[in-house]
Amino acid sequence: MTRSLKLTGQVLALVAVAGLLGLLVWRLTHQTHAPKIGAPAPNFTLRRIDGSGKLDLASLRGKPVVINFWASWCVPCKGEAKMLEQAWRQYKSEGVVFVGVDYHDVTSDARTFLTHHGITYPTVQDGSGMIGDRYGLTGVPETYFVDRSGRLVGTHIVGTITNQAKQFRSGIRAALHQ
Amino acid sequence: MTLRVLAVAAAALALAGPAAACAHPKTSLSYLEGQIMCPTCHTTLDMSEAPAAQQIKAQISKRIAQCWSAKQIEDELIGNFGQGILAAPPHKGFDLLAWWLPIGGVLAGGALLAAGVWRWSRTRVSDTEPDLDPETDRQIDELLARMD
Numbered sequence: 001m002t003r004s005l006k007l008t009g010q011v012l013a014l015v016a017v018a019g020l021l022g023l024l025v026w027r028l029t030h031q032t033h034a035p036k037i038g039a040p041a042p043n044f045t046l047r048r049i050d051g052s053g054k055l056d057l058a059s060l061r062g063k064p065v066v067i068n069f070w071a072s073w074c075v076p077c078k079g080e081a082k083m084l085e086q087a088w089r090q091y092k093s094e095g096v097v098f099v100g101v102d103y104h105d106v107t108s109d110a111r112t113f114l115t116h117h118g119i120t121y122p123t124v125q126d127g128s129g130m131i132g133d134r135y136g137l138t139g140v141p142e143t144y145f146v147d148r149s150g151r152l153v154g155t156h157i158v159g160t161i162t163n164q165a166k167q168f169r170s171g172i173r174a175a176l177h178q
Numbered sequence: 179m180t181l182r183v184l185a186v187a188a189a190a191l192a193l194a195g196p197a198a199a200c201a202h203p204k205t206s207l208s209y210l211e212g213q214i215m216c217p218t219c220h221t222t223l224d225m226s227e228a229p230a231a232q233q234i235k236a237q238i239s240k241r242i243a244q245c246w247s248a249k250q251i252e253d254e255l256i257g258n259f260g261q262g263i264l265a266a267p268p269h270k271g272f273d274l275l276a277w278w279l280p281i282g283g284v285l286a287g288g289a290l291l292a293a294g295v296w297r298w299s300r301t302r303v304s305d306t307e308p309d310l311d312p313e314t315d316r317q318i319d320e321l322l323a324r325m326d
Contacts, residue, residue: 005293012286072233073229073230073233074229075229104218104230104259105230105233105258106234106237106258107258108237109233109237127258127259128260128262129217129259130260
C-alpha cells in the first residue's frame, strides 16, 4: 500500500515536471520575433473600420503595400496622419496600396480620428494587438513596406514618418521596384 | 417671446441631458478599473496612466453615464480588444482551468503534507515503542517479577 502510494506520488511529480517543461518549450517555440527584411510579411485578415467587411493582406499580392500601425491615443500618429494621406494620394496611381492598422484602440475613437484627419486609405483594426505582435511592433506609429511578392522590403520605420521622410520614400521605392 | 421660451427650454434640456442620462449608474469606474487591463502596459487600468489606459477609462465613463452595466461594458471591450482585456479569465470553458488548477494544486499540496506528517508521526511512535516479540515480552515480565 505504502509502496504503491509512493510510486503514485513519484509518477504525479514526474507528470507535473514534464507538463511545466512542455509549457516552457511551447512558450520558447511560439515566441514572436520581428520578421526580417526579405521575409514574407505576416499575413492578416482584419475587420475594416473605414467601412464594412474585412481586409486580407494576401489579397493585395501583386501590389506594393505600405502598412502603417497607429492608434487614436498616440500623439505622434496625429502628426504623421496628414503626410500619410498625401503620400497615399501621390502613389496610388502607381499601384501602391496604403493600409492603416489601428492598434489597441477603441473603435469609435479610431473612426473619429480617421474622419478628423481625412484618411481615405483602407484601415483595419488590430484590437487585441496580435498582428502587431507578429510584426514585432515596439510601439506606434511604425510603418512597413511590402513588395509585390508579399515580402518585407526597405527598412521599417519606428516612429513618425515626418522625421524620417527620406527613409519613407526609399521604402516606397523599394516596395515598387523589387 | 415664444422663441425666447423655446431657447430657454432647449438650453435647459441640453444642460439636463447628461445629468439625466443615468440617474442610477449600474457600475463604477473604480470597480471596472480593477477588472480591465491596459493593453499596452499589461497592468490593470487603475495602475496605469498610459494614453491607451486613459482612453479606455474615458470610454468606460461614457458607458457608465449611458447606464450600461459592467457586463455590457466588459463585453464591448472584449469585442474591441479580445479576451486579453480582462484582468481575470472568465469562469467558463477552458478558462475555468485557470481558476481550478491553483486550488487543486493547494489541495494536493496540503494532502501530500498531511500524508507526510502522518507517516512521520507513525514512524516516531514505532521508534519509541518498538513491538516486542512474545518471548522477549515474557522474559522482561519474569525479570520484573523477580525484581519485585
